[in-house]
Amino acid sequence: MDLLVRRRFLPAGELGRPGSEVCITGNAVRMLLRFGYTKHPHLKPAIDWLVRHQKKDGGWHCFRSATGTLDCWEALAAFAALPRVSRSPEVVRSIERGAEFYLKRSLTREGPAPYRPWFRLHYPVHYYYDLLVGLDVLTSLGYGDDRRMRRALDRLEAMRNRDGSWNLDAHHPDSEDPNYRVRGPFYPxxxxxxGRPSRWITTTALSVLQRAGR
Known part of the structure; x- marks a missing residue:
């Protein structure tokens, strides 16, 4: 982890190269926090970078866009991993705006028609979004009792198997976007x-429902 941070984090805060993507930097910040690097000198610049790259509508986007997208969840997930006592007023405000972005869209409403991959459950998720990803982030931030979460929570409960488990629906990349292209060879x-019960997804789903008081 130290080698990655030393070699890849830039002074402005992003990971990789100038103009890096929010998904990459957000995931890196989340991993630093989960592995206990809460006092690392690169952490605050990276968090500040994520705050600065939030769109006016409260969302984020990995590519050039004036608006955010539900698909870019990594910054909010990074903030969810940040202990409450370590959240600056700027981060708290960013969390509030980001959560509102998702809640206004009921976690899955974007575009002219439902995007079916978001209603399938995946693990590992890499940098892709789905219903459970959104629920996990929002309940971790304390929004489990918001009435606008009900539709997504009901959908998750409806996907539960009779034995109490949830299935892995698909591996990533799982896309129905005709413009989506994978550059170079990839190995899922x-x-x-x-199609079979998933211990990883079941554990996450149970945690989500517990936080939501279900």
Missing amino acids: LGLEVP
Whole structure:
């Protein structure tokens, strides 16, 4: 981790290269926090960078866009991993704006028609979004009792198997966007079998429902 941080974090805060993507920097910040690097000198510049790159509508976007997208969840997930006592007023405000962005859209409403991959459950998620990703982030931030979460929570409960488990629906990349292209060779990382009960997804789903008081 130290080697990654020393070599890849830039002075402005982003990971990789100038103009890096929010998804990359957000995931890096989340991993630093989860592995206990809460006092690392690169952490605050990276968090500040994520705050600065929030769109006016409260969302984020990995590519050039005036508006945010539900698909860019990594900054909010990074803030969810940040202990409350370590959240600056700027981060708190960014969380509030980001959460509102998702809640206004009921976590899945974007575009002219429902995007079906968002209603399938995946693990690992890499940098992709789905219903459970959104629920995990929002309930971790304390929004489980917001009435605008009900539709997504009801959908998650409806996906539960009779034995109390949830299935892995698909491996990533799982896209129905005709413009989506994978550059170069790729090797899907699958830890479990699609269509079968998933321990990883079941654990996350149960945590979500517990936080939401269900």
